[in-house]
Amino acid sequence: xxxxxxxxxxxxxxxxxxxxxxxxxxxxxxxxxxxxxxxxxxxxxxxxxxxxxxxxxxxxxxxxxxxxxxxxxxxxxxxxxxxxxxxxxxxxxxxxxxxxxxxxxxxxxxxxxxxxxxxxxxxxxxxxxxxxxxxxxxxxxxxxxxxxxxxxxxxxxxxxxxxxxxxxxxxxxxxxxxxxxxxxxxxxxxxxxxxxxxxxxxxxxxxxxxxxxxxxxxxxxxxxxxxxxxxxxxxxxxxxxxxxxxxxxxxxxxxxxxxxxxxxxxxxxxxxxxxxxxxxxxxxxxxxxxxxxxxxxxxxxxxxxxxxxxxxxxxxxxxxxxxx
Numbered sequence: 001x002x003x004x005x006x007x008x009x010x011x012x013x014x015x016x017x018x019x020x021x022x023x024x025x026x027x028x029x030x031x032x033x034x035x036x037x038x039x040x041x042x043x044x045x046x047x048x049x050x051x052x053x054x055x056x057x058x059x060x061x062x063x064x065x066x067x068x069x070x071x072x073x074x075x076x077x078x079x080x081x082x083x084x085x086x087x088x089x090x091x092x093x094x095x096x097x098x099x100x101x102x103x104x105x106x107x108x109x110x111x112x113x114x115x116x117x118x119x120x121x122x123x124x125x126x127x128x129x130x131x132x133x134x135x136x137x138x139x140x141x142x143x144x145x146x147x148x149x150x151x152x153x154x155x156x157x158x159x160x161x162x163x164x165x166x167x168x169x170x171x172x173x174x175x176x177x178x179x180x181x182x183x184x185x186x187x188x189x190x191x192x193x194x195x196x197x198x199x200x201x202x203x204x205x206x207x208x209x210x211x212x213x214x215x216x217x218x219x220x221x222x223x224x225x226x227x228x229x230x231x232x233x234x235x236x237x238x239x240x241x242x243x244x245x246x247x248x249x250x251x252x253x254x255x256x257x258x259x260x261x262x263x264x265x266x267x268x269x270x271x272x273x274x275x276x277x278x279x280x281x282x283x284x285x286x287x288x289x290x291x292x293x294x295x296x297x298x299x300x301x302x303x304x305x306x307x308x309x310x311x312x313x314x315x316x317x318x319x320x321x322x323x324x
Contacts, residue, residue, distance in 0.1 A: 001087045002151050002152070004080060004087060005147050007080060009141060009148060011073065012137070012144055015074050016137050016307050017303065020188075020299070022066045023188055024188075025062075028121075028225065029063075030060060030063030030067035031064050031121070032057040034117065034118045042068060043065050043068055077110065081106050081110045084103045084107075085103045085106070087103075088103035089103075102150070116133040124222065126218065126224055127224055130224075135185060138178075138181055141311065145311050160263060162264060166320055167317075169255055170313075176247065176248050177309065183240060186237055187241045190227050190229055191226055192227070192237040193238070194293065195237065195238040196239060199290060200246075201243070206235060206239060209232045210236045215229070215234070249279065252313070256276055260272055265323070268316070268319050268320070268323075271315055271319060275316060278305060278309040278312055282306060285302040
């Protein structure tokens with residue numbers, strides 16, 4: 001089962017990258033139906049026939065392929081998680097201590113993810129659904145990583161009792177990171193990534209124009225592609241995400257500083273090294289998105305490193321709770 005879980009983690013990471021690429025290339029509605037594409041299981045070759053079926057959404061082949069490749073990868077991940085769940089049920093007959101609740105929860109989660117994927121299309125990129133789909137992907141890879149950790153026994157030769165005092169703050173850090181990811185998902189779902197192009201917060205008299213109620217509402221619209229909020233609302237989303245990034249950096253930095261002073265085991269210290277590297281990389285990518293006007297490669301990498309940063313915090317929490 002360990003091999004299945006490791007492959008699934010890699011697949012989940014690929015799905016997150018493909019999802020970000022699909023969203024950033026405006027291909028979320030590259031196929032106006034679900035689970036197929038213009039009534040077929042793959043991108044149709046006959047554009048005229050496809051356009052007859054969906055006259056309001058003419059076929060753009062490159063966007064349709066972006067969307068379908070993402071669906072194929074997500075479907076493959078779902079099959080692997082199904083295999084993990086079946087294997088977990090079979091293993092529990094021989095070993096009652098073998099984890100089974102987490103694999104079954106993952107199976108339920110991936111089914112719900114499929115529904116969110118369908119609603120993303122049928123509800124024309126409704127922001128709450130899009131953000132939920134993104135969070136579901138990050139949750140899936142986090143739980144797969146947690147399952148991987150549970151399937152391996154980690155021994156800390158000297159123990160790490162000094163890390164016990166960090167359990168509460170490590171959990172708080174996890175909550176802060178997840179909240180920041182959710183804010184980033186809201187910005188992306190509402191096409192607000194370029195609402196501010198200056199550092200450290202935004203250009204102009206931005207403080208006098210913030211609209212929190214509007215920024216976190218869902219306006220009525222026929223479609224949410226390219227966004228349905230006005231500039232002030234998108235600017236507010238971006239500023240909140242930007243402030244959240246600074247808070248996240250401070251909180252993770254404090255966790256790293258305090259943990260480095262306490263950690264004795266090589267396992268936890270190695271985790272701290274990775275977390276430090278990922279934090280610095282993520283901050284550099286975030287600033288690059290602003291300064292370079294959201295280049296596609298940098299924006300996709302920002303999503304990918306965000307997922308890795310979350311896994312590092314999840315892993316650190318697990319190490320502290322299980323071994324400190």
